[in-house]
Amino acid sequence: MKKDKVYVIGHKKPDTDSIASAIAYSHLKNEIDPSKDYVPSMLDDINPETVFVLSFFGVEKPQRIFHVYPTVEDSMTKRVLTANIKSTVYEVGNLIIDSGIRTIPLTDEKGFFHGLVTERRIARHFLREFNNISFDEYPIRIENLIKLINAEVVNKGSHNYMRGLPLIGTISLEDLKDCDCKSKILIVGDREDILIEGIKRGIKYVIVTDGAGIKDEVKKLARENNVLILRTDLSSFEIIRLLRLSLPGEVIAKKNPLVVSPSVLLKDFAEDLMESKDGVAVVLDDKGQVEGIITRHDLINPKRKKVILVDHSEKVQAVEGIEEAEIVEIIDHHRLGGLETAHPIKVLIKPVGATSTIIYDQYISYGIKIEKEIAGLMLSAIISDTLILRSPTTTNEDRNAVEKLSKITGVDPMKFGLEMFRKKLDISHITIKEILTMDMKEFRTSKGTFAVSQVEAVEPNVIISRKDEYLKEMKNILLERKYLFYLFMVTDVMNESSYIIAAGDLRPVEKAFGKNFENGILYLQGVVSRKKQVIPVILNVL
Numbered sequence: 001m002k003k004d005k006v007y008v009i010g011h012k013k014p015d016t017d018s019i020a021s022a023i024a025y026s027h028l029k030n031e032i033d034p035s036k037d038y039v040p041s042m043l044d045d046i047n048p049e050t051v052f053v054l055s056f057f058g059v060e061k062p063q064r065i066f067h068v069y070p071t072v073e074d075s076m077t078k079r080v081l082t083a084n085i086k087s088t089v090y091e092v093g094n095l096i097i098d099s100g101i102r103t104i105p106l107t108d109e110k111g112f113f114h115g116l117v118t119e120r121r122i123a124r125h126f127l128r129e130f131n132n133i134s135f136d137e138y139p140i141r142i143e144n145l146i147k148l149i150n151a152e153v154v155n156k157g158s159h160n161y162m163r164g165l166p167l168i169g170t171i172s173l174e175d176l177k178d179c180d181c182k183s184k185i186l187i188v189g190d191r192e193d194i195l196i197e198g199i200k201r202g203i204k205y206v207i208v209t210d211g212a213g214i215k216d217e218v219k220k221l222a223r224e225n226n227v228l229i230l231r232t233d234l235s236s237f238e239i240i241r242l243l244r245l246s247l248p249g250e251v252i253a254k255k256n257p258l259v260v261s262p263s264v265l266l267k268d269f270a271e272d273l274m275e276s277k278d279g280v281a282v283v284l285d286d287k288g289q290v291e292g293i294i295t296r297h298d299l300i301n302p303k304r305k306k307v308i309l310v311d312h313s314e315k316v317q318a319v320e321g322i323e324e325a326e327i328v329e330i331i332d333h334h335r336l337g338g339l340e341t342a343h344p345i346k347v348l349i350k351p352v353g354a355t356s357t358i359i360y361d362q363y364i365s366y367g368i369k370i371e372k373e374i375a376g377l378m379l380s381a382i383i384s385d386t387l388i389l390r391s392p393t394t395t396n397e398d399r400n401a402v403e404k405l406s407k408i409t410g411v412d413p414m415k416f417g418l419e420m421f422r423k424k425l426d427i428s429h430i431t432i433k434e435i436l437t438m439d440m441k442e443f444r445t446s447k448g449t450f451a452v453s454q455v456e457a458v459e460p461n462v463i464i465s466r467k468d469e470y471l472k473e474m475k476n477i478l479l480e481r482k483y484l485f486y487l488f489m490v491t492d493v494m495n496e497s498s499y500i501i502a503a504g505d506l507r508p509v510e511k512a513f514g515k516n517f518e519n520g521i522l523y524l525q526g527v528v529s530r531k532k533q534v535i536p537v538i539l540n541v542l
């Protein structure tokens with residue numbers, strides 16, 4: 001049975017800390033809580049720095065998700081019993097009785113869906129006129145029938161299957177004269193006359209009921225005419241009941257029931273399900289294999305997607321549909337961003353350099369072994385977020401984590417960090433717009449929204465020298481998204497300072513820092529942290 005998923009998600013425009021946190025925390029949670037499937041997820045593709053980090057440590061990037069609105073998958077029943085398409089009605093019926101599940105999809109050997117058997121359809125099967133059921137389309141395997149009616153084989157002939165319409169032998173000889181006997185299955189008790197006349201008229205299949213005796217003359221006639229004769233102690237009434245049950249489940253299955261894909265939004269599908277006759281739909285994956293069953297009952301209490309937010313808690317930075325999801329945990333090192341939850345949840349927010357530092361501490365407190373590649377991701381994330389431990393956001397916890405993680409990985413933090421920052425701004429591989437948006441964050445205030453992008457550069461001049469090109473692109477983004485202003489923070493890793501390039505209304509920014517832009521650039525010595533040294537200062541004057 002498939003486990004319930006919990007999505008572990010970092011912020012939009014993910015940085016290395018967001019991606020590393022999603023992967024490392026999912027890994028930890030899967031270790032300590034095997035009852036669920038914790039899935040690392042991302043909202044946009046990874047940036048060049050993270051590409052470098054993941055490939056260096058040989059880790060796959062998380063799956064990309066686009067929203068967390070409730071879908072069919074969340075509310076469907078995942079524990080689905082299926083029956084093989086060749087199963088008899090008897091077998092499917094017993095499955096329904098034994099399991100208490102009222103709906104059984106029929107599948108072939110490869111798991112592909114072929115039809116749906118419901119209690120209701122079995123009931124209808126028994127209400128239909130038996131005479132209308134032909135065993136031509138669905139011949140009965142004689143081997144199965146012998147077992148089902150506990151029969152003795154009087155004469156087998158060359159038959160493996162039984163075909164035709166049942167003909168109950170309580171008729172008169174006179175009736176038999178008009179019968180198209182070649183297409184009939186004769187069910188008869190102690191009526192030798194009917195038996196002989198039937199065989200003469202071309203009957204090929206006979207079931208003798210009530211343990212009636214069969215004379216040698218009849219047996220001889222059967223051998224000569226290749227007639228199957230089975231004898232049983234059961235009555236014709238019981239034979240009729242069991243013949244119905246020996247039909248393949250396929251006969252009574254609904255061939256084209258309502259089907260739906262697991263990723264369809266529940267609200268888009270609810271009406272179809274409510275209006276459907278059976279009140280049930282089969283959930284099929286892209287290939288046509290059964291994933292689950294969803295019924296009208298499932299709509300009464302639709303389930304929300306479960307998410308763990310890492311490295312953010314602001315709604316603007318979170319996944320689309322977050323208000324309709326169930327947040328089960330938040331692990332972050334930013335300011336609280338105004339999300340609400342219905343229940344008390346685990347929240348770990350600490351003013352440390354990186355979310356990965358908090359996750360490292362969680363590994364230690366749960367006593368879970370940190371694998372080399374996970375250690376590598378967390379190490380890269382802390383180095384990235386703290387500018388190789390130089391940012392004022394750096395704490396002793398970050399320093400401690402970096403020391404321990406570099407021991408596990410055998411990677412030197414300073415050397416690796418510089419290579420990582422160089423790779424990030426490899427201009428030959430990346431456009432100006434990509435550099436601007438790869439670590440861009442929006443901040444909503446009562447006065448309006450502003451945005452701040454940041455890159456950490458070993459050689460900031462590579463960017464500063466192309467200031468006008470950046471500014472042109474920034475003005476486009478500003479107009480498109482109606483920001484109050486848009487800042488681009490180019491942080492000099494080696495000199496621990498930042499150059500601010502800005503578009504829009506610059507007055508609040510100049511006021512905040514008590515300094516004017518010169519030549520379109522505001523140079524801030526000692527400022528490297530957007531979160532700690534830029535955002536609070538600006539929010540203060542807005």
Ligand SMILES: [Mn+2]
Binds near residue numbers: 017333354
């Ligand atoms: Mn972070």
